[in-house]
Amino acid sequence: MNGAALIARLGDLSAIRGRIEPERALKDLVWFRAGGPAEVLYQPADEDDLRAFLPKVPADVPVTVIGLGSNLIVRDGGVPGVVIRLSVRGFGGVERLGATRLKVGAGVPDKHLAATALDAGLSGFAFYHGIPGGIGGALRMNAGAHGAETRERVVEVRAVTRAGEAVTLSNEGMGYSYRHSDAPAELIFTAAVYEGVPAERDAIRAEMDAVQEHREKSQPIRSRTGGSTFKNPPGHSAWKLVDAAGCRGLRIGDAEVSQMHCNFLINTDAASAHDIELLGETVRARVLETSGVRLEWEIKRLGVFEPGRAVEPFLGR
Template sequence: MFKDLLEELGGWTDKVRGRLSSNFDVASFTWFRVGGPAQLFFNPADEADLSYFLRNLPEDVPVTTIGLGSNLLVRDGGIEGVVIRLSGRAFSSVEVDDNYVVKVGAAMPDMRFAQQMARQGVAGFAFYKGIPGSIGGALRMNAGAHGDETKRRLLGARAMDRQGTIHKLTPADLGHGYRSCSVPSDYIFTEATYQGEAGDPEALKAEMDDVSAYREENQPTKERTGGSTFRNPEGMSAWKLVDEAGFRGFKLGGAQVSPKHTNFLINTGEASAEDIERLGEKIRGKVRDMTGLELHWEIKRIGSFVEGTRVDPFQQD
């Protein structure tokens, strides 16, 4: 448990309209369902509420932003400072104009966005049906699947900096690459603007059904997992490297490499965050020793280790 940060911040927090919770079980918002608490959890009511909070929050208080937690590992020692999670109608709205320009809030789940676009006959977003994150995460990681990616139809985005100032970003500002962008890490995305096109709702639904069927057949969708663990090296597949290193089904504590897809780690029910991260580093070490290649984490690991414990990179024991 952390000391009560909300108590220390003082009276200005009384004007915050969103939810503020001390020592909040943030692990319940992650797909792995592991990790320690957030010292202070903030769920803003809207963009203005978020700006007010950030303008008044002392500069020395760390801020961490999370989305749906589908590609996130919270370490067992928890997260010091403030954890911000956008949700609610203010950050999940969708607007489509007559030219198929789409504005969507950053908290909108990718899958739900794909479904809504299909119902409205807006093509270009069916690939999001296979991505279990939010639009904000898609902007940060240039999320992609099935031969498509976020940047292809992106016209721009809104993001808020640590001081509570809104920035309107162009595709050039975003600087998207493979699972990356060049926007400062402390910017919080609040909205994305895309260029869609006319499409037939039934055809779009069929396309999404194909995406869903592929995901169900090839990924451990019913398990406590964090999505793709490692980025694909240039011209190679991370899952093949993990498989060739002999890790299919391998267990360490309560963590396991998925027997179905070796680039997925699973919490079998009793795993700690340390188990999961230690297993990932063991895999990285073996792959490096066998091939000379360094796998890079795609899962975002945040927070602190429990005092007296630590998972070092490429740890083998």
């Protein structure tokens, strides 16, 4: 990687107000605390800054977007090209629109949206109280929990294209399905309009408290983890398949399948991204062998492997 050379290719950046850093370590920004650097990390000041920056990136240079880093493995070889991180400072606003709608920045933490909706007396957002991520990622993957999903609350999504143009997608245009959207991969979500249902704050608070109690009792929320590792296959619970395959507590180096909830992987000390992904693929291989089910990753994996340390899906099976 040569971040300085890539920045030079971007040309005149004097009008760009955001922060641009060559070869910036990403492990400090992801919850697993593991992985390599971004060739260039750009943190836009706001949407206008993002729109001014994107046309400067040559077409052959990959652009990758990250948010709060909660549901992410960054491989040890790092992420080539430009990594864009939408910060809370630049994209963390929440604005009331009429009686039942909220305009929410893509950098807003999910828990903050739940709390803001509570203050506004709007129900339908309590499930976000238990999701450790940001709205940008929730929009992209249709994040959900406790029987509720992002798509149930989204009215429209604002995004920026690789050419720096602003576009708006309707709920239908997002093409939502389980933990997935069909929105073009090049789009960078910057904000969304959500709609809630008026309700008593005490009832909303009780629902949020139930979500929090469930998390504290069943999930390793104080560990270095990436949240739910695998999607639930149709008709199955991923954690039950992992448990039945004998993987609870399985370790590779300092990476471990959580004893508390075995659909969570944990960095217990100094695990590398290689250790974490290898553990995940080992689990997938064992579940395939014992149940015939091919688990799909819910955690996103970005970047390149270090030379000689690639991890094959299902360990090459």
